[in-house]
Structures are given as structure tokens and as C-alpha cells.
Amino acid sequence: MPALQSQNYTPQTEAHEGLVTSHEEILDHYEPSFIHYESMNENLAKSVLSVPLQTIDLSLQQNHIAQNDLALNSNVRALPKNSYQAVFATLHQDAKSIDASYRSCASILLLSMITALPVESLLITGYIGHPSIFKIGTQRSYIQHRLGITKRDGRFDESKHENQFDVIKIPLPQWLVDDLLEQDLPSINDINAYIKQLRAQIGLPYLSVSRIETALPIVLSRYTADSNAHIADLICRTPAPLAPAMYYSGHRSEEIFAHYKSSLEVLNNGCNFDSSYITPWHKYSTGSVFALTPEYAYSVIRDIYDLTNTSLDADTHFNRVSIFTWFVFCLLTGVRPNNGIGYMSDIDLISGWLLIDDKPIRQVQSQRLVPLCPTLQRYLNDYKNYLINYQLSHLLKHDISADIDAIRLGDEVALLRLLSDSFDALTIIKRGDAYQMTKSIIDENPYWTRHFVRSQLEKLGVELVLINAVIGHEKARQEVLGRFSSSSKSQIKSVSYAFERIAVMLGLDKISINRGASCCQSL
Template sequence: MKKKKVTKDNSDEKAKHKDKIKKAKSDAKAKLSQIEKIATAYQNAHVLQKPRAQRKKPPKNIKIKAINLADDTSTSPLDSTATSHNWNTMPDNDAWGSTHDDIENSATTVDLAFLEANTESYEGLRTSFEERIDHYEAPYVSYGEYPNPLIKNSIPLQTIDLSLQQSYMSQRNLALNSNTRLLCVAGYQALFAALNQDASALTESETHKNCAGILLLSMITGLPVKSLLITGYIGHPGIFNLEGKRYYIKHSLGITTRSNSQTLTKKDYENHSDTIKIPLPLWLIDNLLACELPEKKDITTYLATLRSSLGLPYLSINRIETALHVVLSRYTPNCHEHIADIICRTPAPHAPAMYYSSHISEMIIAHYKSALSVFSSLSSFDLTYITPWHKYTVGSGFALKLETVHTIINEMKIWADQSINDDEHFNRTSIFVWFVFCLLTGVRPNNGLGKVYNIDLDMGWLEINDKPVKKVKSDRLIPLCPTLIHHLIDYRDYLIDYQIKHQTKHDISATIDDIRLGNDEALLKLLSESTFILKDIKRGDAYHMTKEIIDANPYWTRHFVRTQLERHGVQLSLINTVIGHEKARQEVLGRFSSTSKADIKRVASIFEQIAEQLGLTDIKIDNYPLLNHVGINSTEVGHANR
């Protein structure tokens, strides 16, 4: 009894000791928090602050839509014009007409637009928005007002019209260091410091303060100034969330809703949201909600003052609106243009990679906070309002998890193993290799993939043009990993074996001879219904034959590959060139690039890692009479028997 009592006393003492430690940590945390608040207050002591402003009620029946990037497709039929948020895109009698002070957009309005994408259709499959934007060709330049009436009916010819304005547009896309349409990082920092000081202090001019607040909000969110000056836009519930202690703007990628599937559940997918939330400083929004919005003439007057005081003659509305994207893509550590497109709401056709990727919300917020840290290095802008919130993944709505794809591959292997005759085994084996080909290259799974003369099995290269419109030059190089090379060689041998066993099928024999000789034939084939002719594999064939295993459009393979390449840390430019998401004039092997084929070739090692993770390195293609199935390696069988 005495021993038990001692033991109990010891446990009580330990519990009390733990409580003391816990309380001490809590007190220390509270003191640190108090110290941070004191430090922040001390930093801002020289800036006079108003009491929290009273919000004005927004007018009723305002027609403002929530931001959905899928709605802004920037596509035009041949007889229409594309408009943008330039100052001079409103009617002539509007107050937003062109002014002499607006040095950025005083010329003819131009915009990049796309002709409608050409996609293939398949029975039982619906063309998703993601597939459509993945098939756009290079954009053309569209004028707000056509300089020549003939251009209206010959838009494709504009791609070779080397006008000065189009040259400006091209340089803006390239974002070269010598581009005067961009500010240097020191210029952005000086501008941010001036806007922050004017927007937060009790200045003599209330109008200047309001102008500074509008421009500062545009600078840290990328929202167009023109939109922010619309009465009721700031604070509109479709764009702004102003409830509770956190303010943020939100926009939607507009991802296609997944159809119900018996073979896939919600947990099989990587992402479950398409909403991006960007936190906002409470004081700035409260001030703008309570003030009288300035007019355009007030903004241009204030800009002229800033140009003079900061010594930035190139300062303009456009440079302020694009500042966040430029700093994210060029000056923020470990960030790149893809993240900038997501945060800054780049329209879908200009950034299709947003719909083929996967990101954690905390990572996006971390990049955004890092960009604002670059902006505020010369000012006392308080970033404590940017704090982590609940984690969620955002991006592709059709990217499957690695474990799910591994299970699908195994089920397809068993499915091919259960073939009841030689012809069925041929078709199932062909479909299996077709999926392997898509999973280890990331090609668009369209008809007639993998022409023999485009596959170099010795050097390990695939040259492919996988868009339906072959008249447009869009070929790219994809490196082949050892596992895929092994599967393709085995499949070619499989075809030859089938040819030897069915010598009476002369048409099939002739097609296989063309494949052996490297002629204009797709390597992957299916038997026709009569079994006397070989035909190219269509995506619809792959879908219908494997519907019991995975009831989803085979385009999921492309979503999977891109997300996996990102997860393995492949450089963004290399992912874009392998997947085919390069922007016009920014190709890895283009004239402005310093990347070599050797850099692209190194992506093959990443594909090999993906093959190992999917278990494809252990799978071997065998002829039907030999083992009657697509089996596993003999070494694996021997290991299992031991």
C-alpha cells in the first residue's frame, strides 16, 4: 500500500510539473505576442491613423459577377473585337476616354485572342473545358479598333503583321529585362512605399489618399483599377469576403464538374477545390469602403505627382496592375510564372497549366506573402494579417493520386491476363501499352498516337504533334524513359510474333511490315471487328474497353503526368515543353531560349521514377501462347515462390 501511495504521489508531481511547463509556455507565447504588437505599434507610431471607418452601404442591384477564369476565354469569332481593361476601351462619350496623360494605353487597343480550338469527338465522351483550352493554337493580335477594315476578315494574317504595336505586345509577353513596360524591383519597392504611406496616413489631400488606396489595392491584388472605381465593386460578396476577422478576395478557376463514376471516388483525386483566396489588409478595405471613390482625372493627376516625386517617368496604370505578377514571376524566391498566373487570375487560355496542376493553399499564400515582403522592403507595411488557414488542394479536377493509378495499372494487367483468345489478348495488350505510353509521356491522348517514324527507340526520343490540326506546326520533343522503351520494343516484337502466327491475314501483315520499316504508321494498333485489318487506337476505344476498370475520359493521364512532374520538382519551363504548355515565343527550344536538348533529356529519369512508382518496371509483355497473359517478370515470380 505504501509503495502504491508513493507511486501515486510521483505521478501527481509529474502531472503538476507538466502543467507548470504548459502554463509557462503559454505565458511566454502571450508575452511574445504582446511584444510583437508593441513592436508593430512602435514601427507605425510616426504614421497618424484614423479610427476605423464606417462602411457605406453599396447601391442595390449592382451587376458584378464573381471572378471565374473559365468565363474569360479571350476567344473571338472572325467578325468581332476583343476588349480588355485598358482605359480607352469604353465608348467615346464616356469619362474613360483616352487622355494625353495616359502614356501606357493612348494608342490603339490590342489584345491577344484565340480562334476556337479544334478537338476530336468520341462516342460517350464529353469534351471538357480543360481539354478545349489545351488545344488552342498560338494567339493572334486583336485590335479594339481595326486600323484597316480588311484585317477584320483576315485575322490569321495578323500573325505576320509586324506593326509597332504588335511588337510591343510581344515584348510584354517576353518580359525581357530591357522592356520599358516593366519597372525594376527598386522602382516597385519605391512605388509601394509611397502608396502605402499616402494610403495609411492622414494626409492633407483626402483625394490623394483615396487614389493611393485604390492603386495600392490594385498593386497587391492585380485587380484592374478600372473595376475598383466602379461603385459597389469593392466589398461585393461575389469577389470579396469581409466577414469575421479575415478579409480576402476569391476567384474560381472554373474547373469542369466531375461526372459520377462507379470506379472512382472523391478520395481518388488529388484536388477538391478550384477557389483561390488572397488575404487583404483590413484597414485598407475599411478605408476604401468609407470614402468617396476618386474619378479617373484624380487618378491621372495623382500618377503625375508620383512620376515626378519618385523619378519614374514610365509609371502607369498598367505597370501598377501587372506589378504583382512581375514580382511573383521574377523577383520572389522559389516562385515562378505558373504560381503568378494562379494568384493574378490570368485568363484560362493564356495559362492552361493552371488546370493540369496541384497545389496546397498554404503554399500559394506563402508565395504571395513572400512577394509582398519584396514589395515592402522599403516600407513599414504590416504583413501580420497574412496567416495560414485550413489546408486544401487546388488545381486539376481530374488528376488522380499515384496510389489510385497504381491500382488501375494492376487491374489492367489482370484484365489482359484474363483474355480468352489470341485476338482478344492482342486488343487488350494494345490498350494496356497505349495507357503506359500516355502515362510515361504526358501526350494528348488523341487518335493515332506514336507514328513509328517519330519514335527513336535507340536514342530515346519521341517527336510528336498531338493536336488534331496538323497544318499548324506544334511538334515537340519528349524524352523516353528506359521502361517505356522496353515496353515499346516488346510490343513491336509482339506484333511480329502475331504476324508470323497469322500469315493468311495479308492486310495485317502488310501493316506490320510498314511498322517494322518505320513508315507512316502508328505503332499501337487494334484489330478491327473482322480481325483482318489493323486500325489506329482512338481515345474512345481505350475508354469503352476499360470502362469497367476506370470510368473516366482517358485525358486523365495527361492531368496525372503534369502533377507528378511538378511533385518531382522538375523545372517549370521543362514541364511546359514536355507537356506542350509553352506560351508563344517562349518555347524552350525557341530563338530566345538558352535551354538545350540535354536539359529536356534529363526529364527521362523522372519518367523512370514514375514508372517505378506505378510498378511498370516489373511488367513484361508476353506472347499469348507462351504464358497466355501479360505477366510479371520471371525474377519477380521466382522471388514470390521463395
């Protein structure tokens, strides 16, 4: 084995008085470990030749391809669809067989295949039927797991919140559960012996326990119509650091059931497995507790807008205009609402692009492109003009004038600013500032803007790969503009249409910043 060098980076999140960093926000800032492995030809290294040129990178490019959402069967852990179907049919037949020799082994593997539960866990005495995982009834049984989202403060209000719960339920065939509870559990040696027999019977020399355990997420993400990797993450309990998008989703329980049933029908392929037990007996919305309804988000933005109009002096008006524009910026880009977002050097108001690196991790850049919709371009241009007009009205504030000159020239400075406590300098907007100034309107972490955008992009039908690209939820080596991706910048640019739909949804297309406002004038 080659020597491995790994480096882990911890998230740098912000803390403000009265504003607690949420669990999903911390996970959203995590990056996977960076692993680099290489070997060097010692004989060549000792020669006069350039040492770096002799370094042989042992990374498998094929593995990079496999980890992209390109539906390629080059992943060594994946099997073709017909192979999964053959394994499923054999396991189902043996689990239903009256021959008890391998019946328990087939039942365990079948349960693992349709739930993605690890075989090693299923072999533990008392695991099957444990109340923290299994809900066993006389007529209906299922497993359930919580997404682990930070709990909502207060009760669910359907006028404000999109999602009622954060629970995913997966129905189980009652006959299979009953049989396993009555049978003696096999040993791992029994399982391995049975798989060895399956290899010869089906003609799959590479069949293994891990390939059976990972069958469900692969079938959901690759072979099930209208499903995708995000749905597979939800159903198969993908660890949160590897699938942060789970924290931002919003789905109906019947939708999750429909995807799951379709995946089993793909595996069944017209055989005699009865999936009629999968029925959405309890219909509810599940996902992020911070995903607000469009109607409530509209009222929040309208209240922040109205607050700006009640400013009693020019300085208060300046700060409120800045906070209002800051929320507009977050809601029409989906960026993480961190400190100093939106540097002028990264904003192209002519072509409509934002280059964002809103994951402040040491020594690592995770930049991505976000398209600017026409409404946001108008707001940012109007805000620049507002700053220039404020500068002309306060020429004796030299520090402020210098900062506005840097913004006007497109230097590497943040566009959105607040006045300092002494009103003689400009400071970047911190998330805590936005929270404190709007707490009387919405007592929520401003991270709600990101949850809102992600859930609305899904509802607007934007492709999953493009949502992940603009939101920054791409998994390791799945970057949409990465080395093996077939996506283009024009496809990312097309998401600006969805952002414009969100602008219309929130009524932002009908209001604007008054370019001449330098005192207590309305927007």
C-alpha cells in the first residue's frame, strides 16, 4: 500500500450574541478529508532529472469518473441493473422457500438489500425489532430514521413552515419481518457460504455482502425513473457530512414512498415480489424545519422593506437599506449568509455572475459560480448608486468616501456595508447584524434564507446537479465544472431563470431602492 497523507479542516463558523450556530450549519461547512497518495521511483529521483516529473500519481481516474453523477457503471462497488435484478429474484425465492438450509441467510440479505441496513448489524441479536429503528405491528411494519435537523423552536405552523417532521419511514414486507423474528439468526460464516453459492448459481463472481448492502442507493440514483442521488441519500440514511443537502430538502411522505416503491419494482422486474404493502398511510411533509413557506417569506421581506421606510435619519436609513439588500442578495443566490459575502472583485454585474467562496476553510478554496438574475442585478446596481449618492452627501466623511471609491472601482472589498457605531466608517455586514436588526420581524437564524432557496429550487424543477452546483452542495469530486463533468456554464446560467421566479414569488420585482435616497426617504 502506498503511503497516505491526509489533512482534515474544521469548519470556521460564527458566533453572535443571541444567535446559536445550528447543527446543520456546522455540517454544511465541513469538507471531506483530502488524501493524496503517490510513489516515487527512487532510481530516477537520484538522477539529475527533475524530481517532480518522476512522481507517479496512483489515483485512479476511472474512480473519479465513477463518483460523478454520470450514470456510468465504472464504480467497482456497483453492479449492472440486470445483476441486481438477478440477485433480488434469487434472494426473494430462497427467502420464501420451505427449505430452511439457507432461508435465514436469504432473508437477512433480502432485508439488507431493500433497506440498505448493514448485514453485520442485522446479525446482532435483538437488532431486528429494536424500537429505536423498527416499528413492528401486526398489520404494518417499517423502519424509520430522523434526519437529525435542529429542532424547531415552538410548534409547527403550516402558515410559516414548509415541513411538519424530519422523519423518513421505509415500509417493510410483514412476512419477511415475521419470518426473521421467528427464525434463528445465521452466523457470518453462514452468510459467506450462502453468497459463495449465489456466485456460482447466478454467475456473478464479484458478488459480495457490500454490493448487496449498497444495492438500494445505486438503484435509486441510477436506475429508478425520476429518482436521484438526493432521494437515495434520504431513504438510505447517508451520513450528514456526506450529504448536507438532506438538511435543506422538503418532500411529501407519499413522494418518498413512491420513489422507494419504484426502486423495488425495478429490482422485481416483473417477478412475484408483492410491493402492495407500500402505501402512504400517514401523509405529511418532511425535511428542513427552517424552510419557510413562500407566503411567509414574502411577508418577512415586506416587513423589512417597510422598516426601511420608517427611518428617522439618513444614517439609520443607510443601515436598513443595506440589511434589506443583504437579505435580497441571500434570497436570490442561496449563498451561505456569512460575513463579508459579495466582494466587488467577484461580482460581474454586466454578465450576471457571482464567484463565491462562502465556506471559510483554511488553505482551501471552494469557489463556485452563481448566476445573477435580472432583479438582483438591478438591486446591486441601485445599491452601488445609493452608496455614491450617500458619498456625495457626506463628503467630509473621508474614510467612508475612500471605501465607496474602492467599491465603485471594483476592488476586492465587500459591496454590502453598514455604518460603524460612530457613523464615520463602513463595516462589512455580519450575520449577527442582520439577525439583531430584524429580530423583531423574524426571530430566526438568517440561515433560513438558504433553506428557503434550496427547497424552492427543487419545487421549481431545477435539475439536482445544477441545484448542488449553485448552492454548494456538490459532493467530493462531483463538481459540475469538474474535470469529468459534461455540464457547462450555460447550464448553470440557466438557473438565473429560477432565481427570477423566486424574486417574483417574493414581490421583489415590484419594489426597488430609490437611487436618490440619502436621508429618510422611502425605497
